[in-house]
Amino acid sequence: MTRLTSGEWIDHFLTTDPPRHKSLVMTLCGDAIAPHGGAFWLGSMIELLAPLGVSDRLVRTSVFRLVQEGWLVASREGRRSRYALEPKALPRLARANRRIYSPPGLDWDGRWRFVLAPNGSIDGDLRALLRKELEWEGFAMLATGVMAHPAPDGDTLREILARSGAEGKVFVCDAAELPGVGSRPLPELAGDAWDLSGVVAGYRGFIDSFTPLLDTQADLTPQDAFAIRTLLIHAYRRVQLHDPMLPLELLPDPWPGTAAYELAKQVYRLSYARAEEHVMRLLGKEDAHTPPADDSFYGRFGGLA
Structure with a gap:
């Protein structure tokens, strides 16, 4: 690609890889709304997303669906609609933020965690729900009723079991390689369990x-900075959703996820300050008491200040 101005880059990206509207609203909720108190007026969301090619009708539809799915709660003041992040959804949002803004490469002790649901232990609906939730966290299904991951977060697993209704109904255990019995090295299980070709691509x-x-920062306006920051996190999150987040010891070397994280960190640091000007101006138009970004915001990507 020839060198583009920031505005040209935004137009090119939106033309060649237009984001899904509901997913883009969700990205904006996590990246820009949550640090400013977790609530917004519908008019502010419409103004924020208009330069990204999202019409007010599509914003309304997307927000309505996120309410139905339990991500947002709605309230009204006269003719205006206000939305806030659903408290029960906050742990899931916090998990997503940890994935996005923390460096890849988990510390690993060589052990694997297994979730076991033998035949008859849970019904088919719960089994399907649990599989979906665990796969989102990077677990692989090795066989019917057997899911595994080498380095899952314990608190996250506990929350998933409780939220899905599987607490006390499945077995959870750790396993390590047993030396001297002639088995394959346990790390080779990663190659059998996960096809990482799509994640690499x-x-x-x-x-x-x-x-x-990295070469377009000199001409950044606050609106362009906001668009770039939003599209950056949206695209990065979209790849991460398919990344099982395995320890670096189990990944191909070099792992492109490491380079992608470093690039995301650089672009975010270059754009976040001017993007915040835009966010605060538009949120403040509808709510003069919009708080500035909280401390957790400035801890993203190892620290923004």
Whole structure:
């Protein structure tokens, strides 16, 4: 790609890889709304997303669906609609933020965690729900009723079991390689359990798309900075959703996820301050008491200050 201005890059990205509208609203809720108190007026969301090609009708539809799915709660003041992050959804949002803004490469002690649901222990609906939730956290299904991950977060697993209704109904255990019995090395299980080719391609595509932005910062307006920051996190999150977040010891070397994280960190640090000007101006138009970004915001990507 030839060198583009920030505005040209935004137009090119939106034309060649237009984001899904509901997913973009969710990205904005996590990246820009949550640090400012977790609530917004519908008019502010419409103004924020208009430069990204999202009409007011699509914003309304997307927000309505997020309410139905339990991510947002709605209230009204006269003819205006206000939305806030659903308290029960906050742990899931916090998990997503940890994935996005923390460096890849989990510390690993060589042990694997298994979730076991033998035949008859849970019904089919719960089994399907539990599989979906665990796969979102990177677990692989090794066989019917057997899911595994080498380094899952214990608190997250506990929350998933409680929220899905599987607490006390499945077995959870750790396992390590047993030496001297002639088995295959346990790390080889990663190659059998996960096909990472799509994740690798996703990270490489992300790197190709966003590297040109390292040369476009001089001409950034607050609106362009906001658009770039939002599209950056949206695209990075989209790849991460398919990344099982395995320890680096189990990943191909070099792992493109490491380079993608470093690039995301650079672009975010270059754009966040001017983007905040835009966010505060538009949120403040509808709510003069909009708080500035909280401390957790400035801890993203290892620290923004």
